[in-house]
Every structure is written in C-alpha cells, then in structure tokens.
Amino acid sequence: MLKFLILVLSLPKVLLFNLRYLPFKQAVKLPIFIKFDTKINVPGRIVLQNNSVRTAMIRIGFHEVPTKDVSRAILNIKGKLIFLGDAHIGCGSIIHVAKDGTLILGNNFAISAHTTINCYKSISFGKDIQFSWDCLVMDCDTHEIYDENHNVINLPKEIIFEDHIWIGCGATILKGACVPSDCVIAAHSSVTQKQFEKCTIIAGAPAKSVKKIGGWKL
8 A cells, every 4th residue: 555655646756757858759658667755856868778668667766675764766867877778776776977977777777775876977787787775886086186296196987887797785886897797796895996707706895706606596
C-alpha cells in the first residue's frame, strides 16, 4: 500500500519531468520515473540513447536499503547525462554533472542507495554495473591546487568503467581510474589508478587486483 501511495504521489512529477527534459516522442512513454521528493536542478541535458524506450525503464529515488534512513535523491545536471538503457538510482543518491561534464550510464545500471557521482569532465559506465550503498565516484578534486608557478596540477581526469562490475559499499573511485570488465570492487576500497586485471577482486587503499575470479552473478 505504501509503495502504491508513493507511486501515486510521484506521478505529477514524473509527467512534468519527462515532458520538460525529453523529446515528445520519448516523453509520452514516461521512461523516467522520479520519486516525488527528489530534488531536481537540470539546466543541462538528459539524453536517452535507446531505440526501445519504455515506461519506467529509469527509476530515480525509489530503491531503499534497510540499514539507512530514507532520504531524497538529488539530480543536479548542468552538463550532459546520457542513459543507454535501464537504470535505477536509489534514495539518498546524488548525481552531479558540472557544466563541462558528461556522465554516461550503460544499460542495466543500478545504485542501491546513498551514493554520490560527481562528474566535472567525463565518467562512463558500461553495461551491468551494480553499486552498493555509500559509494563515491569523482573525476575531479573540486578545488584546484597550484604549483609554484601558479599552474594547476590537479586537473580532472576521466573515469572509465567497462562491463559487469560490482562496487561494494563504501568504495571510493577517484579521477583517472579505469576498471576492467567482470571485476568486483571490495567494500571501502579506494580506486585511484588504471593498473587492474580483468576478472579480479579489486581491494585495498590504494586498491589493486588481489584475486582472480571467474565472474560474479548479477
């Protein structure tokens, strides 16, 4: 009953959001369901690059985890957010794309809850990406650091996730990281580099490939 009530309360926002941010042919199918209490600031662009757009293929703010207080999701898109397929982004999650940033979410992208993605340049996810809760992904440091000649030494660097990756709770993925396909990032790991092997558990701070695996079940 509660879920039904939440859905009913969300319908006006769902309708307005789709009509405002998507082309009409896509919007009338209501592909993006967004919870009524989600905070929205979208002066940028939201793009659905998918030939089979359908109702509720993207859900924002609905999924909860029992270990957390329920809080609203935040969508702050000043650059470009591109969906390549199905996605769900759980409660309390923050998606921020700066003016010059591009965030790409591949098909079957999922965040359980309370995760932040902060994109100033470029972050791309392949298909079948599963986040646990309390994760952080940042392709920048948000504050500039200068050398003695006043040159910026900490520019944003793109982050790349390939396909079929599971990110454990509390993991941090920072600028310049590249995570290969079929990997599992262990809980509370800090991923800051590109030197990882495919089909491995990535763990530690700083993280490294610690164990070869045959894959994982989505």
